[in-house]
Amino acid sequence: MQRVACLAALACSSSCIAVQVPEPPVSVQTAEGEVRASNREDAERVAALLVELAPKVREILVETRAEPPQVYVLEWDVPKFGDGSNYDGRILMNGRSRPRERFCLAHELVHWQITGAWELLPHTAQEGLADRVAAQLAPETRVERELMLAYQLQWGSLRDPMDALKLSTREWSGVRNTWDRFSLYGVGYFIVARIGIEDLHAMCAEAKAEERISVLPMELLERARLSPYDVREWKADIDAIVFADPGAIAAWSDEVKRPGEVRATQPR
Numbered sequence: 657m658q659r660v661a662c663l664a665a666l667a668c669s670s671s672c673i674a675v676q677v678p679e680p681p682v683s684v685q686t687a688e689g690e691v692r693a694s695n696r697e698d699a700e701r702v703a704a705l706l707v708e709l710a711p712k713v714r715e716i717l718v719e720t721r722a723e724p725p726q727v728y729v730l731e732w733d734v735p736k737f738g739d740g741s742n743y744d745g746r747i748l749m750n751g752r753s754r755p756r757e758r759f760c761l762a763h764e765l766v767h768w769q770i771t772g773a774w775e776l777l778p779h780t781a782q783e784g785l786a787d788r789v790a791a792q793l794a795p796e797t798r799v800e801r802e803l804m805l806a807y808q809l810q811w812g813s814l815r816d817p818m819d820a821l822k823l824s825t826r827e828w829s830g831v832r833n834t835w836d837r838f839s840l841y842g843v844g845y846f847i848v849a850r851i852g853i854e855d856l857h858a859m860c861a862e863a864k865a866e867e868r869i870s871v872l873p874m875e876l877l878e879r880a881r882l883s884p885y886d887v888r889e890w891k892a893d894i895d896a897i898v899f900a901d902p903g904a905i906a907a908w909s910d911e912v913k914r915p916g917e918v919r920a921t922q923p924r
Contacts, residue, residue, distance in 0.1 A: 680694050680729065681694065682698075684699040684703040686703050686706060687724075688706050688724055689710065689724035690726045690727070691703040691729065692726070692728050693729035694729070698729045705758060705761050706761065706765075710725075710765055712762075713766055713793070716853060717769055717774065717789070719774060719857065721771040725765070726746040728746055728747070730749060730751055731751050732750075742767045742768055747768060756794075758797075759790045759791070759794040759801075762790035762794055764786070766786035767782070773857060776869065776871050777856070777860055778822070778873060778876070780843055781876060783828070783840065783841055784844020785844070785848050787848075788848045798904070799898075799904050799908040800908060801845075802897065803898060803905075803908075804838060805838060805841055805842035806842065808842055809839060809842040809887045810887075812839040814887060816885070816887075817843050818884055820839070820843040821847075821873035839887075846880075846882070846890060846893070847877070847880045850881060859876075
């Protein structure tokens with residue numbers, strides 16, 4: 657985890673440089689917010705997704721903000737933003753997000769909606785919350801995502817979950833290595849999966865009522881019943897989540913064996 661923390665510190669200054677994002681010319685207004693894209697087809701496609709997903713995200717999170725988002729669908733990729741990002745008051749969907757558009761938009765909508773008690777959740781856990789909700793709303797992505805996160809926690813460089821949970825939003829954005837980010841996503845995802853979204857919100861609400869500035873990392877790990885010392889000790893608990901539905905694993909395995917199949921694996 658020291659490597660992840662060092663990477664975050666070294667990259668932070670460059671990751672925080674402002675990026676000027678030109679406004680796409682085509683606008684589609686919906687009751688759930690505005691979508692802008694370079695062409696009508698992209699704008700209408702993402703607008704339809706926004707109208708479908710935004711109410712579902714609000715229903716899951718319960719406590720959400722009132723303002724609808726503005727979504728930019730970009731034709732090009734900004735490496736800083738991964739597949740998508742909440743940036744400068746809007747949701748940005750990078751060009752490469754198209755194969756996983758539903759998952760990416762749901763993930764970013766969670767970030768957009770985080771407010772109130774949810775803000776007391778450490779950023780790594782917020783990322784896990786966004787991934788967990790997105791996997792629920794885009795179930796076709798769940799198996800692949802969980803397998804990838806589980807593999808990285810078992811074999812990646814991250815060891816200390818406490819360090820992962822202590823990373824600030826700025827430090828998180830400074831981690832540019834794809835596999836290091838997968839490890840951080842994995843910590844957040846499996847903590848949220850073990851606690852459950854409703855109980856997680858109750859923890860945040862309790863911390864807010866006590867006028868604390870954050871839910872403590874150790875609280876999260878204790879509630880999730882996961883080791884605070886080494887993520888490799890989580891293996892049995894993670895396997896119980898990932899392999900809970902053998903049929904889904906088999907179906908996914910058959911799908912990826914199809915010739916010519918192109919799969920997107922780049923995280924936000």
